[in-house]
Amino acid sequence: MSLASQPVGRRERNKQQKLDRITAAASELLAAHGIEDVTTQQIADKADIGTGTLFLYAKTKGELLLLVQNAHYAEALQRGRADAETISDVLDAVLAIVRPIVECNRVQVDNGRTYLREMVFGDPAEPRHAEALSIVAQTEEAIAAVLGRQPLVGADDAATTARIISAIMFLSMAASVNAGLSIDEIVQDIRTQVGVLLSR
Amino acid sequence: MSLASQPVGRRERNKQQKLDRITAAASELLAAHGIEDVTTQQIADKADIGTGTLFLYAKTKGELLLLVQNAHYAEALQRGRADAETISDVLDAVLAIVRPIVECNRVQVDNGRTYLREMVFGDPAEPRHAEALSIVAQTEEAIAAVLGRQPLVGADDAATTARIISAIMFLSMAASVNAGLSIDEIVQDIRTQVGVLLSR
DNA sequence: ACTCATAACTGAGTGCAGTCAGAATCTATT
């Protein structure tokens, strides 16, 4: 009786365990070697599952990266959102949200850039992709909330401006030309653009 | 004597001919079937060269797409630049530059989106890639020139604002979420954002 | 005309993401 209320059979439990093992294996290998140098085979082996099984849990190698990075990104957003509240200047507050995301994205440059690539060009029907887009939406909302402090800007404008800032961030982080820049340099690059955007 | 001044030997001529055949073959096959459904093997066969030879002329499949699309893009920019001169309103003039680029990019959605992907994530050391980036730079200059008409905006701001508009265009055209939108819908999407950007 | 060094070409081969037909495992039913 005590456990009968759980509707989780062996099947569900096994599935969850496998997903956990996949997440752990992917997380470890990707952090250690970067996407380019990790094969799906290695991840399957480390997770102790068959080649084909891996692709039941992540439709593409890209989805595997989303699986791992979404969590970090969400965490970065959380931190930035908290920071932004303590800062009164609007530009500085926006950049307080931006910085942790850039930091998170640059922990491993290849992984970060590929993550962005997957986000924009991947299949939005896949659940991990949808999750990523949802975090982007939350980021834009957080930025819009900061912009909303200035009475000059209407609600629609705040949302649109936030979307523009999101686009600026994306390209500054993703562009091959910027691949060699440090975190500070990228943040500075974004600052310049957002500065112009907000000062017109 | 009459032709002796040409320093072009058989070698140079052969190379040029091959590049021409590759360009023609790629152009035709990509337009007919889209990148996803064309193999590099098919392009090599149609150009009547060996598999390995193809990759002496284009380091990756993506470079092959750049080779074909750069010309179209440059042409679209040309048209937009001319149009913009006849329009006095700044927002409308900017959109006169934007529209032909969107039209060009959407002739075949897959090709257009992949082209943008290559631009941002490809290897900038490759010559076709550098060419693509140069056209982007020219686009931003054309937009900056239009923005320069408003005396309010400084030269630096014009360049930065043009860069922001470039980012807006990129994401509106590239995003998977927008893959199903018509040309008009995308232009409208861009217009909304640029409108907010210029009206603040 | 003949050599030789160098540049250009080639297609069989490699590595890897992703597939699929059949095996294994689970759950519901009697």
Add this chain to the structure above:
DNA sequence: AATAGATTCTGACTGCACTCAGTTATGAGT
């Protein structure tokens, strides 16, 4: 506990972008 039906798993296989060791064409030097 036996059976059947559904779900999940699996690794040999496929297709394709890209490579490289060996071959061929070119042109400069004699």
